[in-house]
Each structure stands twice: as C-alpha cells, then as structure tokens.
Amino acid sequence: MTREQSIRTVLFYMSLAIFFLGLPFILAFSLGYKFDPRTLKFTRGGLIMIKTVPGGASVFLNKLLVKDKTPVMLNELIPGTYQIDLELEGHYSYFAEVRVEPGKVVRLEKVILFPLRPDIQKLNKEKISAFWIDEIKATVYYIDKESKTIYTSDLEGDHFKEAASFPPLIPPPKRWELSPDRDKLLFFNAHEIGLVYLGAEEHPAVRERMFTVQFPYDTINEVFWYSDSYHLVMLTDKKVMITEARQDAIPVSLISLNKKNATGSYDVRTDTLFFIDAQEAVDGKMYDNLYKIELHNRLYPFSDFIRLKPNERREKN
Amino acid sequence: MSAGKRTKRFLEILPGSISWGIIIFLVVMTVWRPVIAAVIIIIFDFYWIIRTVYLTTLLVLAHRRLSRERSKDWLAACRSLPKRKWEDLYHLVIFPVYKEGLDILRPSLEALKTCHYPKSRIIVVMAFERRHAPAGEYAKILEAEFGGTFGAYLTTFHPDQLPGEKRLKGANATWAARKAKDLLEQKKIPLAEVIVSCFDADTCIDREYFGCLAYHFLTNPKPHQASYQPVPVYNNNIWQAPSLARIIEISASFCQMIESLRLEKFVTFSSHSMSFKTLVDIDYWPVDMISDDSVVYWKAFLYYKGDYRVIPLYTTVSMDVAYGKNLFKTLEVQYKQKRRWAWGVENFPFVVSRLLRDHEIPLVLKIRRSFHLLESHVTWALWAIIMGVMPSLPLLVGGVFFAQTPISQNLPRVIGVLLNFTLGTSIVWILLSRAILPPRPKEVHWITNIVMVVEWLFVPFLILILGSTPALDAQTRLMLAKYMEFSATEKRRTVV
Numbered sequence: 001m002t003r004e005q006s007i008r009t010v011l012f013y014m015s016l017a018i019f020f021l022g023l024p025f026i027l028a029f030s031l032g033y034k035f036d037p038r039t040l041k042f043t044r045g046g047l048i049m050i051k052t053v054p055g056g057a058s059v060f061l062n063k064l065l066v067k068d069k070t071p072v073m074l075n076e077l078i079p080g081t082y083q084i085d086l087e088l089e090g091h092y093s094y095f096a097e098v099r100v101e102p103g104k105v106v107r108l109e110k111v112i113l114f115p116l117r118p119d120i121q122k123l124n125k126e127k128i129s130a131f132w133i134d135e136i137k138a139t140v141y142y143i144d145k146e147s148k149t150i151y152t153s154d155l156e157g158d159h160f161k162e163a164a165s166f167p168p169l170i171p172p173p174k175r176w177e178l179s180p181d182r183d184k185l186l187f188f189n190a191h192e193i194g195l196v197y198l199g200a201e202e203h204p205a206v207r208e209r210m211f212t213v214q215f216p217y218d219t220i221n222e223v224f225w226y227s228d229s230y231h232l233v234m235l236t237d238k239k240v241m242i243t244e245a246r247q248d249a250i251p252v253s254l255i256s257l258n259k260k261n262a263t264g265s266y267d268v269r270t271d272t273l274f275f276i277d278a279q280e281a282v283d284g285k286m287y288d289n290l291y292k293i294e295l296h297n298r299l300y301p302f303s304d305f306i307r308l309k310p311n312e313r314r315e316k317n
Numbered sequence: 318m319s320a321g322k323r324t325k326r327f328l329e330i331l332p333g334s335i336s337w338g339i340i341i342f343l344v345v346m347t348v349w350r351p352v353i354a355a356v357i358i359i360i361f362d363f364y365w366i367i368r369t370v371y372l373t374t375l376l377v378l379a380h381r382r383l384s385r386e387r388s389k390d391w392l393a394a395c396r397s398l399p400k401r402k403w404e405d406l407y408h409l410v411i412f413p414v415y416k417e418g419l420d421i422l423r424p425s426l427e428a429l430k431t432c433h434y435p436k437s438r439i440i441v442v443m444a445f446e447r448r449h450a451p452a453g454e455y456a457k458i459l460e461a462e463f464g465g466t467f468g469a470y471l472t473t474f475h476p477d478q479l480p481g482e483k484r485l486k487g488a489n490a491t492w493a494a495r496k497a498k499d500l501l502e503q504k505k506i507p508l509a510e511v512i513v514s515c516f517d518a519d520t521c522i523d524r525e526y527f528g529c530l531a532y533h534f535l536t537n538p539k540p541h542q543a544s545y546q547p548v549p550v551y552n553n554n555i556w557q558a559p560s561l562a563r564i565i566e567i568s569a570s571f572c573q574m575i576e577s578l579r580l581e582k583f584v585t586f587s588s589h590s591m592s593f594k595t596l597v598d599i600d601y602w603p604v605d606m607i608s609d610d611s612v613v614y615w616k617a618f619l620y621y622k623g624d625y626r627v628i629p630l631y632t633t634v635s636m637d638v639a640y641g642k643n644l645f646k647t648l649e650v651q652y653k654q655k656r657r658w659a660w661g662v663e664n665f666p667f668v669v670s671r672l673l674r675d676h677e678i679p680l681v682l683k684i685r686r687s688f689h690l691l692e693s694h695v696t697w698a699l700w701a702i703i704m705g706v707m708p709s710l711p712l713l714v715g716g717v718f719f720a721q722t723p724i725s726q727n728l729p730r731v732i733g734v735l736l737n738f739t740l741g742t743s744i745v746w747i748l749l750s751r752a753i754l755p756p757r758p759k760e761v762h763w764i765t766n767i768v769m770v771v772e773w774l775f776v777p778f779l780i781l782i783l784g785s786t787p788a789l790d791a792q793t794r795l796m797l798a799k800y801m802e803f804s805a806t807e808k809r810r811t812v813v
Contacts, residue, residue, distance in 0.1 A: 004378045004379070008375060018367055023360065027359060031722075073730075103722060103723060
C-alpha cells in the first residue's frame with residue numbers, strides 16, 4: 001500500500017467517525033435539543049425569535065444580557081417561563097414574559113421600540129384655544145376664542161397668519177366645520193349659526209364676510225354643509241331644514257321630527273342625511289328609527305325653493 | 318422481449334428511477350412531513366461536507382504526488398529496472414479524429430515529437446472519419462510533416478456506418494486499432510510488447526508521459542491486467558477560455574486527481590493507455606456505446622474476471638477547454654459535454670447484466686462494483702439539487718406548523734454553517750488550480766491572473782446549472798430509452 005493509500009485509509013475512518021459522532025449533535029441542535037453535559041442527556045428545548053423595529057436592541061433573558069442584538073434567535077431554551085427585556089438607547093424598553101414549550105418557537109416579531117423623546121414641535125405662533133386640520137389643503141386652522149381670530153399655517157407651522165375674525169357666539173360653539181370647498185367655516189350653538197368666509201374672493205350674495213344667523217325658536221342639534229358649499233342642512237329639535245349660508249336667508253323645512261334631540265350624520269359626497277327620529281308603533285309606543293334622505297338636487301325638487309348658487313345665478317341672468 | 322433484454326431494460330431504468338424517486342420523495346416529504354424532510358436534508362448536507370473535506374484532502378495528496386512525479390526522469394527510472402527491458406516496448410498511439418482541424422491536431426503530434434522517449438518506439442495512428450470531407454487533405458499534410466518522425470506512422474479512414482456500429486469515437490478507434498494490429502503483425506512485433514494509448518485528438522502529452530507509462534507497465538506484476546490513466550488537464554487553451562468553462566474543466570481535472578487515489582473505484586476516463594494484447598483480447602473498444610473510455614475498462618474487468626485495475630499515472634495529458642462563442646453557447650457546450658460524461662450511466666446496465674451472467678467473479682466484488690457504479694451516478698444526479706434547492710423547500714411549503722418548530726429556524730443556520738466549511742475547501746481548490754496552470758502566454762493580460770481567482774465566485778451558480786442537471790438528464794434519457802447520439806465537443810483556440 002502506498003503512503004497516499006495509508007493516509008487515505010486513516011482519513012476515511014476519521015471522516016466516518018466525524019460523521020457519526022457529529023451527526024447526533026447537529027440533528028439535536030437542529031431539532032431544538034440541548035445536550036446537558038452533567039446528565040449526558042439531550043433535553044428538548046424551545047426557541048424565542050425576537051425582531052424589533054428598529055433593530056439592534058440589547059436582549060436580556062431573565063435579566064442576563066444575551067450576546068447578540070435583535071434580530072436574534074434564542075436557542076435551546078429549557079421549557080419554562082422567561083422574562084425578556086429589550087433595550088435600545090434612546091427608546092422605551094420593552095418587557096415581555098414568554099412561555100417556552102419543548103420543540104416550539106415563540107415569536108416576538110412585531111416589537112416596535114418607540115423613541116424616548118419624540119420630535120415635538122410647537123406649531124402656533126399666537127395664543128390659541130382650538131384647532132383642526134384640513135388634510136386636503138394641508139392647512140392647520142387655529143381658533144383663538146378671546147381675540148375671535150382664525151389663524152392658518154401649513155402642517156409644519158410655517159406661514160402662520162391671521163385668516164379671518166369670527167363673530168362671538170354665546171354660549172360657545174358646539175362644533176366647527178369647513179365647507180367642502182374649504183372656503184367657509186361654520187360654527188354653531190343651540191340657537192345661532194356663525195359663518196366666516198375665509199377666502200379672499202368676495203361673494204356676490206353675501207354682504208359681510210362674517211355674520212351669525214339666529215334661530216330663537218328652534219334648538220339646533222346638527223348643522224352640515226351641503227355639497228355646493230353654499231347651503232346648510234340643519235337638524236333641529238323640530239325639523240330637518242335647509243338654508244342658504246347668508247344672513248337673511250329663509251330656511252326651508254323638509255321634514256318635521258318627533259324626537260327633540262335628534263342626531264344625524266351627513267354624507268357630503270352623495271348629499272345624504274342619516275338621522276334618528278321617533279315614530280309611534282302599533283302598540284302606541286314611540287320607537288327610535290334610523291332614516292335616510294337623499295338631498296341631491298337631481299332626486300329632490302330643490303330647484304323650486306333653493307336658490308341657485310351665486311355664480312349659477314349670474315350665468316342665468 | 319427476451320429475458321436478457323428485459324434485465325438490461327430494467328437496469329437502464331433503475332438509476333434514473335432511483336434519482337427521480339429520491340427527488341419526488343423529498344418534495345412530497347417537504348409538504349407532508351417537513352420536519353423529516355429537513356432532517357434528511359441536514360444529514361445529506363453534513364455527509365456531503367464531510368465528503369468534500371475528505372476528497373479535498375485526497376486532492377492535496379494527489380496534487381503533491383503529481384508535483385513530485387511529473388518532472389521525474391522516468392526514462393532513467395526505466396533504464397534502472399533490472400529485469401525487464403523498456404527497449405522492447407512499443408507505444409501505439411491512436412488519435413481518433415472527427416472534425417478537428419490542423420490547428421488542433423498539429424500540437425498533439427508536436428507534443429509526441431518533443432517527448433522524452435525514443436521516437437523509434439512510437440507508432441502513431443491518425444484515425445480519420447471517411448465521412449468528414451477534409452480528412453484526406455489533413456491526413457496528407459500531417460503525414461508529410463510527421464510521417465518520418467516516429468517508428469511508424471499510419472493513417473486510417475474509418476468507413477461510415479459499418480454494420481453493428483454507431484457514429485462514435487469508439488468505432489473509429491477500433492477500426493484504427495485493427496489496422497494497427499495488421500501493421501504490427503506485418504512488422505512481427507509481439508502484441509504483448511505493445512502499449513496502446515488512445516488519445517482525444519486535442520491531447521498533448523507531458524514530456525515524460527511514455528517513460529512514466531513504460532515504467533508502470535514494466536513494474537506491474539500483471540501489466541496486461543491494467544489500464545494506465547494519466548491526469549487529464551485542460552491547459553491547451555485555458556488562458557484563452559472564458560471563466561465559466563475554465564472553472565468547470567479545472568474541477569473536472571481535480572475530480573480525476575481525486576479518483577486516482579480511490580483505486581477500488583478508479584475507471585479509465587478520456588485519454589488513457591493499456592496493453593494492446595488485452596485490447597485485442599477483449600475485442601477492442603465498444604463500437605456502439607458513447608462512453609467507450611470507461612466501457613473498455615469494464616470489458617477488461619469482465620474478461621479478467623475482476624482481476625483488472627486502473628493504475629494512476631501522475632503525469633498529465635493536456636486537452637482543450639470546451640467553450641462557445643458567448644456565455645450561453647459556452648454553457649450549452651459544457652452542458653452537452655457533462656451530459657455525455659454522465660451518459661457513462663450506460664455502463665451500469667452493460668456491467669451489471671454481464672456480472673449477473675458471470676459465475677467466476679467473487680460475489681462481494683460484483684456487489685461492491687455494481688453499488689459503486691450506481692451510487693456514483695445517482696449521487697451525481699442528486700447532490701446539487703439536495704444541496705442547492707431542497708433546503709429552501711421546507712421553509713417555503715412546510716406550512717404554519719413547521720414554522721413553529723425549532724428545525725424551521727435552525728435549518729438555514731445549520732446549512733449556512735455547513736456550507737461555510739466548503740469555503741475552506743474552495744480556497745484549497747483555488748490555490749491548487751493556480752499550481753496546475755501552465756505559464757501565462759505573453760499575449761494574455763496579467764489581470765487574467767486576478768480574474769482566475771475571482772471567477773471561483775461563479776461556482777454556486779455553476780453548481781446549480783451544471784452540478785446535477787446533466788446527470789439527471791442523461792439518466793432520464795436512459796430510463797425512457799431515448800438513447801443519446803454522440804456529439805463531438807466543440808474545440809476552439811482563440812488568440813486573445
């Protein structure tokens with residue numbers, strides 16, 4: 001036998017030995033078993049898989065720091081309950097207690113670590129008491145009730161400027177709402193509706209850019225903009241009404257209501273009003289029902305009693 | 318169908334059906350029992366890594382021996398032999414030629430001409446195919462150039478489509494050997510004193526080849542019961558060949574070097590030598606089988622009832638790297654060449670059907686050789702698929718239950734760690750590949766030295782394409798009785 005053949009024989013048996021000795025360990029590791037050198041036995045453990053956003057968090061397993069940072073897989077864990085602490089500098093730490101079962105993987109894969117000091121930015125440059133956001137125009141509207149001023153800025157607080165003043169309402173307004181064309185603002189309390197024209201353009205049918213309309217005999221529950229941004233849909237304690245957004249407009253009553261505190265919702269895309277009203281049933285008792293009324297002028301004969309929009313009127317003339 | 322044909326057909330179907338059976342089994346298991354599939358994949362991968370490290374160590378041993386012996390003065394060693402006289406030996410060299418041109422053939426004959434061995438003891442046979450029109454002209458030119466250089470120079474033209482023959486290299490070589498036999502008898506040269514070497518047309522022998530061959534022949538107690546296998550390298554155009562082709566051919570050389578140390582499995586491959594008497598006794602090369610180089614070994618093995626072996630010669634024969642005009646053509650050329658090599662699976666039905674009929678070869682030897690033959694081809698068809706494709710399957714189709722098991726998490730890690738071990742072996746292969754390279758031609762830019770290292774990064778890609786697919790293709794064809802035709806590998810030598 002040549003020298004190479006002798007070496008080859010030794011190598012062959014060495015390879016065979018490595019294969020048969022190494023294979024149980026590789027398979028045991030793959031299947032989640034852990035070799036206990038004290039008992040010389042394999043114990044089936046479980047795994048904990050941890051992923052965080054952002055990654056790179058330190059992992060403490062039962063208060064002991066794990067060498068790897070997230071994403072990390074904690075292998076060969078003896079079944080039982082483990083405390084997991086995740087810590088990342090500049091972020092709130094995360095804590096969880098997980099139960100590891102033999103041959104199972106516990107996944108903590110949706111852990112978000114939130115920053116400790118979020119980026120807070122003051123937007124208003126003047127004193128304010130309320131605000132709302134117009135996402136479409138990317139504009140912030142600020143209200144200062146004391147000075148009765150409306151300010152606007154962009155979403156970063158830049159271009160902060162006075163947009164309009166508004167008339168006082170007593171008691172203070174329940175709600176504020178922008179018109180669909182983002183040009184007018186309405187606000188209302190139980191007997192009064194305030195309107196402010198925010199845009200620079202003069203409105204031919206409106207004498208003043210801010211005014212209030214009073215309803216002393218009705219209690220206003222809801223006011224909605226009609227889709228033309230000129231009419232208002234009102235829900236009072238007595239009726240559903242529609243009116244023009246101007247000072248001396250005469251409201252048109254559409255439906256009489258039985259329920260004093262009727263509430264509703266308005267879908268400006270389809271001009272549909274949803275409202276609750278009470279109706280007497282055959283047993284003589286009053287029951288609340290949800291009603292829907294489509295106010296689109298093609299379906300409802302508004303043309304008879306709703307005046308045309310100012311620009312349409314001009315064209316007609 | 319006769320019983321013999323039925324047995325042969327069964328044996329043709331067996332390797333492909335085992336390979337496909339294992340693939341289908343693993344795919345089904347990944348869906349049905351993904352944990353078991355993952356365990357099988359890990360076992361196979363671990364086995365393969367151990368095997369790779371083991372074989373790489375053999376490669377280092379073979380390489381050291383090659384470095385030691387290739388520059389040895391073998392002729393001097395022959396002269397020092399006390400008993401047998403090397404001067405009595407003749408070397409019959411047959412070059413079966415098909416479409417190879419003078420640019421390929423001339424260097425092969427030049428290498429013979431410049432070898433360190435008396436040319437008077439070399440008989441050259443240029444074996445052309447009559448069906449190739451320019452053959453006559455080539456023959457005349459070569460005979461004019463080299464006719465007077467050797468002890469004898471014979472040109473043969475193999476007639477097309479003789480009865481019982483296929484259009485194969487073996488048929489041409491056999492025709493040439495028969496003609497050479499007539500010549501030897503005419504010259505009253507004893508056949509037992511002749512060593513025949515059948516070389517591919519592009520084979521350029523090492524300077525010491527015939528001395529080394531003669532020495533091993535003379536020192537072998539049973540010289541006629543052995544084939545003599547040099548280390549095939551693909552150095553003729555290696556500096557000009559594209560990276561992909563170069564890596565594949567270097568790997569093929571290394572595989573042969575590894576095989577040279579696994580003597581119990583060693584079979585002749587490509588260019589090799591043997592006793593001419595034995596060749597005549599076994600009725601020459603097969604005339605109807607593509608893998609004539611290995612079948613001729615098996616014919617001798619059966620003829621000598623198992624007492625026949627292949628002796629490795631640690632000297633090189635250099636051939637051409639096969640490549641095409643562009644990357645895709647190169648891949649195609651290489652794929653076809655590997656498929657032709659993998660068609661060696663036809664040896665399995667050939668050998669086993671004869672072993673079944675034989676009553677003199679020991680049963681253990683029969684089983685061992687049959688198993689080796691089957692195992693090597695099935696492994697070839699599977700390893701790259703199991704290593705490259707299968708590990709990701711359980712993760713993709715294993716389902717929710719599998720995803721909850723530790724093995725689903727550990728499978729990629731374990732496979733990753735195991736594959737990293739192959740990186741170490743890859744570095745050894747890269748270093749050894751540098752050592753077997755011929756000197757860089759002046760016209761090749763020095764930067765090619767760097768390219769030749771970086772190109773090994775292509776290996777995973779090549780393994781996926783050319784690792785197992787050609788073998789699976791060949792086995793499937795044999796299984797479906799779609800027998801392959803011989804297609805000569807495209808040889809080209811571009812000057813850069």
